Amino acid sequence: EVQLLESGGGLVQPGGSLRLSCAASGFTFSSYAMTWVRQAPGKGLEWVSEIIGSGGSTYYADSVKGRFTISRDNSKKTLYLQMNSLRAEDTAVYYCAKVEGSVGATKGGIDRWGQGTLVTVSS
């Protein structure tokens, strides 16, 4: 069974940093692109970032480009999101998710999701 377990969320001041982690199990982690999607309280889904299976290519939404960095450690089956220069508008539940494998990163359906971790940016 595929499992994705996010951690690292919490309260951080504006301008601060946070690193999210996502531990994966139940599938061949290195074979799949992985993605982060966020949802602000009471709002819709917003795609944040994506990384291919090898880690060699990464993609970002304009809203986080230059501030967030996605990475992965395939030996640890773990996905990361380093978030710097955090703003109030980054407050959201952050979901780690797996991309189905047939057509590549940012194209395939997002077929498995974690339960999310809440990031609150506030002074």
Add this chain to the structure above:
Amino acid sequence: QSALTQPASVSGSPGQSITIACTGTSSDVGGYNYVSWYQQHPGKAPKLLIYEVSNRPSGISNRFSGSKSGNTASLTISGLQAEDEADYYCNSYTSSSTRVFGGGTKVTVL
């Protein structure tokens, strides 16, 4: 990248069919067959319903179907059931090699 346009709400009676539209541009929905749809119940993670415009993952009911015409993709739910009451989101690949979600549609079963 602007969000794809979805109606804020759609409603229907049990057994009826409803359709949710997702409108983009030639740089996203209209340019590629990489549209997916997600269902989200309150407090839960989203669930993939449709990928590549019209493909259903295993385990998804055939009451859910997807299509596309020009810059608009559509999700149809047939034989509406109480458990279908949820939020629905479309997502598309874009010409910038990124993804974009729609604003979401709340489906109410009357």
